[in-house]
Amino acid sequence: MTRPADIRHWPPSLRVKICGITKIDQGVAIAQLGAHALGFICVPQSPRFITADQIYKITHQLPETSTEGLPLARIGVFADATAATIEETVERGQLTGVQLHGSESLTLCQQLRAALPQVELIKAFRIKTADTLKQTEPYQQTVDSLLLDAYTSQALGGTGETWDWSIVSDFSPQCPWFLAGGLTPDNVAQALSQTHPSGIDLSSGLEKSPGDKDLSRVERLFKQPSLRHDGF
Numbered sequence: 001m002t003r004p005a006d007i008r009h010w011p012p013s014l015r016v017k018i019c020g021i022t023k024i025d026q027g028v029a030i031a032q033l034g035a036h037a038l039g040f041i042c043v044p045q046s047p048r049f050i051t052a053d054q055i056y057k058i059t060h061q062l063p064e065t066s067t068e069g070l071p072l073a074r075i076g077v078f079a080d081a082t083a084a085t086i087e088e089t090v091e092r093g094q095l096t097g098v099q100l101h102g103s104e105s106l107t108l109c110q111q112l113r114a115a116l117p118q119v120e121l122i123k124a125f126r127i128k129t130a131d132t133l134k135q136t137e138p139y140q141q142t143v144d145s146l147l148l149d150a151y152t153s154q155a156l157g158g159t160g161e162t163w164d165w166s167i168v169s170d171f172s173p174q175c176p177w178f179l180a181g182g183l184t185p186d187n188v189a190q191a192l193s194q195t196h197p198s199g200i201d202l203s204s205g206l207e208k209s210p211g212d213k214d215l216s217r218v219e220r221l222f223k224q225p226s227l228r229h230d231g232f
């Protein structure tokens with residue numbers, strides 16, 4: 001399947017996505033600190049949930065590009081939403097990408113790919129055991145990237161839980177992938193010494209409370225030497 005060239009252009013360094021943005025000033029500041037992608041939680045059960053109209057109030061104030069001059073991605077995070085809801089939220093929120101964080105089928109991913117050909121598609125998987133990695137295989141040809149997150153029975157994401165990174169120490173899918181789950185400025189170097197993702201995704205490890213980012217932690221993250229070397 002052909003994918004739009006512009007959204008397949010990952011930066012030479014590790015791609016950093018900061019998720020759970022709910023405030024305009026924090027979104028702008030996090031972009032200025034070096035994020036390549038910002039995530040907006042479109043899952044009503046989440047304490048970080050914001051509506052499409054609230055997302056738009058943030059996205060239309062964001063810079064077009066990251067500090068590296070690459071397009072700044074604006075990703076809506078959904079869990080088992082309908083294609084119609086996703087498409088409407090993308091339009092109203094002026095999103096450039098969609099992260100599917102529930103049990104979305106390959107068929108839904110293919111439908112979204114056809115309906116939103118210019119929109120970046122990320123499929124998240126919550127890793128219980130090494131077997132979960134096999135479930136990613138059929139998706140690798142259709143989505144732009146995978147996101148591997150912690151599994152807990154309490155919540156779908158944003159839990160701050162880490163997981164056994166040795167499961168993905170040699171994970172090498174056919175598309176880029178994000179490491180997520182409990183990453184913080186303090187453990188990201190260790191995570192990257194054990195795994196070789198194309199990007200990382202962080203949320204609660206950079207927060208004062210759900211949806212309220214601590215900019216000093218974000219600044220400390222981007223000062224990490226492990227985020228500065230060239231791609232893997």
Ligand SMILES: O=C(O)c1ccccc1NCC(=O)[C@H](O)[C@H](O)COP(=O)(O)O
Pocket residue numbers: 019020039041043046047048077078079101149156157158159160161180181182183201202203204205
């Ligand atoms: O963050 C949420 O509240 C959330 C709710 C429902 C589905 C997904 C959600 N977040 C998805 C993300 O991409 C988070 O960044 C990811 O789970 C990592 O979170 P954390 O462990 O807090 O860094």
